[in-house]
Amino acid sequence: MLLTQIVNGQVTDLALCETCARAKGLFDPQSLTFAEKFFPEEFKAKVDKLVRELAGGQGEKKEEKKKTDVLTKCPVCDFPLETYRKTGRMGCPDCYTVFSRELDILAAPGENQGPRPTEEKEDQSRCSLEKQLHEAIAREDYETAAQLRDKLNKLN
Amino acid sequence: MSIRFSSHLKQLPPWFDNHGPEDGVIVGTMGRLVRNLKGEVFPGWSTAESRKRVAEKLIPVVRSIPGFKQATHAEMTELSKEERKLLLERKQITPCLAARQDGCHVFINKKQDTIIMLNEEEHLAAHHFAAGNKLKSIVTDLRKKAQLIDKQAEIAYNKEYGYLTSMTAECGDGIQLYMVLHLPGHAMLNQIDKLERALNKMHLNLSPFYSEYGEETSNLYVLFSTPTPSGSTDDILGHMSNIAENLVEKEHLLRNKISAEDFLHLSDIIGRTYGMLLYGRMMGYPEMLYTVSQLRLALNLEFLECERGESSLLTLLNNLLLMAAPTHLAYTAEEPSPQLQKVLRMHLMSRVANAISLNDDLSQISFPKE
Numbered sequence: 001m002l003l004t005q006i007v008n009g010q011v012t013d014l015a016l017c018e019t020c021a022r023a024k025g026l027f028d029p030q031s032l033t034f035a036e037k038f039f040p041e042e043f044k045a046k047v048d049k050l051v052r053e054l055a056g057g058q059g060e061k062k063e064e065k066k067k068t069d070v071l072t073k074c075p076v077c078d079f080p081l082e083t084y085r086k087t088g089r090m091g092c093p094d095c096y097t098v099f100s101r102e103l104d105i106l107a108a109p110g111e112n113q114g115p116r117p118t119e120e121k122e123d124q125s126r127c128s129l130e131k132q133l134h135e136a137i138a139r140e141d142y143e144t145a146a147q148l149r150d151k152l153n154k155l156n
Numbered sequence: 157m158s159i160r161f162s163s164h165l166k167q168l169p170p171w172f173d174n175h176g177p178e179d180g181v182i183v184g185t186m187g188r189l190v191r192n193l194k195g196e197v198f199p200g201w202s203t204a205e206s207r208k209r210v211a212e213k214l215i216p217v218v219r220s221i222p223g224f225k226q227a228t229h230a231e232m233t234e235l236s237k238e239e240r241k242l243l244l245e246r247k248q249i250t251p252c253l254a255a256r257q258d259g260c261h262v263f264i265n266k267k268q269d270t271i272i273m274l275n276e277e278e279h280l281a282a283h284h285f286a287a288g289n290k291l292k293s294i295v296t297d298l299r300k301k302a303q304l305i306d307k308q309a310e311i312a313y314n315k316e317y318g319y320l321t322s323m324t325a326e327c328g329d330g331i332q333l334y335m336v337l338h339l340p341g342h343a344m345l346n347q348i349d350k351l352e353r354a355l356n357k358m359h360l361n362l363s364p365f366y367s368e369y370g371e372e373t374s375n376l377y378v379l380f381s382t383p384t385p386s387g388s389t390d391d392i393l394g395h396m397s398n399i400a401e402n403l404v405e406k407e408h409l410l411r412n413k414i415s416a417e418d419f420l421h422l423s424d425i426i427g428r429t430y431g432m433l434l435y436g437r438m439m440g441y442p443e444m445l446y447t448v449s450q451l452r453l454a455l456n457l458e459f460l461e462c463e464r465g466e467s468s469l470l471t472l473l474n475n476l477l478l479m480a481a482p483t484h485l486a487y488t489a490e491e492p493s494p495q496l497q498k499v500l501r502m503h504l505m506s507r508v509a510n511a512i513s514l515n516d517d518l519s520q521i522s523f524p525k526e
Contacts, residue, residue: 076197077197077201077202079201084324088323088324088325089198089200089201089322089323089324090198090320090322090323090324091197091198091201092195092196092197092198092201093192093193093194093195093196093198093312093314093320094195096314096317096320096324103317103324
C-alpha cells in the first residue's frame with residue numbers, strides 16, 4: 001500500500017505491506033480518501049503520528065542511515081569528508097559507502113570496474129549474505145532481510 | 157632475502173639495460189597494479205599498527221607470486237636514506253614509499269623487472285617494467301598477478317566502482333599504464349605544449365621523466381592514461397598503443413624535418429656534443445641527460461656511426477643514465493666530492509666517444525670561403 005502526504009509542499013511517501021497497514025489502522029484505501037476529504041485535521045494528525053511511529057519504530061538503523069547522509073567523518077576510520085573534498089582521497093574502503101553521495105564524480109557504473117573478484121569470493125560472500133539473512137529474519141528486521149534477499153538474488 | 161646493494165647494483169633494471177621494440181622513441185613501458193584489503197585503512201591515513209597488520213596479511217600473498225618466493229625484500233625501516241635514493245633512481249620504489257617507515261615493504265624479483273610495494277599509496281602496488289613498447293605483455297602479466305592476489309586476499313571491491321583505491325579517481329580495474337618517450341624532435345620544434353594539450357583531450361597525460369632536472373634536459377617524457385573516466389584497461393591499452401604509434405611516426409617526421417631544414421644547426425649541436433665527449437673533463441648530471449638525448453638523436457639520424465651497432469650503443473647510453481646518476485655514482489665511488497663526481501661522470505661518458513665516430517657528412521663539413 002502506497003500513501004503520499006503533501007503538507008506545505010513537503011512530500012512524505014509511505015510504503016506499507018498489507019499486514020503493517022492493518023496493524024496501523026490503515027486497512028481501507030477508499031476510506032482514507034473519504035477521511036482526507038471530510039476530516040482533514042484528524043487525517044493529518046493520524047498520518048503524522050504514523051510517520052513518527054515508522055521513523056522511530058524501524059529502530060536506530062533508519063536513523064543511522066539518515067545520519068550517514070550528513071556524516072562529516074567516516075565512523076570506521078575517522079577520515080574527514082572535507083579532506084576528501086580537498087584531495088579526492090579516501091581514508092578506507094568503507095569511506096566509499098559512507099560518503100557515497102559525494103562520489104558522483106566517478107565513472108559511470110560498470111565502465112572500468114575490471115573483472116570481478118573470483119568465483120570463490122562470490123561463494124564466500126553468498127555464504128556470508130545467507131548467514132546475515134537468517135540473522136535478520138531471526139531478529140525480525142525485515143527491511144534488511146529484503147535487501148539481503150535482493151543481493152542474493154543478484155548473485156544467483 | 158634482504159637487499160644486498162653490492163650485488164643488486166651490478167644488474168641493471170630492464171629500462172636501463174635492454175632495448176626493445178621502437179626504442180628509438182619509446183624507451184620503456186610500465187604497468188602499475190594496485191589492490192587494497194577490505195576493512196583496512198588506506199596507508200596514507202593508517203597507523204603503524206594497521207600497516208603492520210596489512211603487511212602480515214600480504215607478505216605470504218606476495219611470496220606466492222611466481223618469481224617472488226626468493227625475491228629480495230626490505231622493510232623501509234631497514235633502508236638508509238642513501239639506499240632509498242638508490243632505489244628511487246632505479247625506479248624501484250616510488251617517492252611515496254621512500255618517505256614511509258614501519259610496515260612498509262618493497263620486494264624486487266631477480267630479473268629486477270617487477271617490484272611489489274606494500275603500504276605505499278595503496279596496500280599493494282606492483283610495477284612491471286620493460287624496455288621498448290611492450291604494453292600488451294605487461295598487461296597480461298599484471299592480470300595474472302592480480303588473479304593470484306584476488307584469490308588469496310580479501311580485496312576491497314565495489315560493484316559500482318570496481319577495485320577501491322585511496323584516490324577515488326583511480327578506482328576501476330586497478331591497472332595504470334605508462335610509457336617513457338624520447339621526443340627531441342617535438343622539443344626542438346617547441347611542439348611539447350601543443351602535444352600535451354592534444355593528449356589531454358584524449359584522456360592522456362604527458363609529463364617530464366626527469367622533472368627534477370628541468371623539463372627539456374633529457375627530452376624524455378612519460379605518457380600515461382588519466383584514471384577511470386577514460387575507460388577499461390583494454391580500451392586504454394588500445395588507445396595508448398594507437399597514439400604511441402602515431403607519436404613515433406610524428407617524432408621521426410619532425411627529426412627528419414629538422415635534419416633537412418636546419419642541418420647546420422643540428423650538425424653544430426651534434427659536433428659540439430662529440431667534441432665534449434672527446435675533450436671534456438667534467439660533466440654535471442643534467443648536462444649528461446642532455447648529451448645522452450643528443451647522442452640518441454644523432455644515432456637515429458645516422459649522424460653517428462657505431463662499430464658495435466646502434467642497439468648496443470643505445471644500451472650503453474641507457475646504462476649510463478643510471479650508472480652516472482648522482483646517488484649511484486656516490487655509492488659506487490664511495491662518496492666522492494661533487495667535483496670528483498663530475499670528473500667520474502665525464503670519464504664514464506668518454507667510453508661512448510670511444511665507441512662512436514662522426515659520419516662523413518659531419519666530419520667533412522665545408523665552411524664558406526671569405
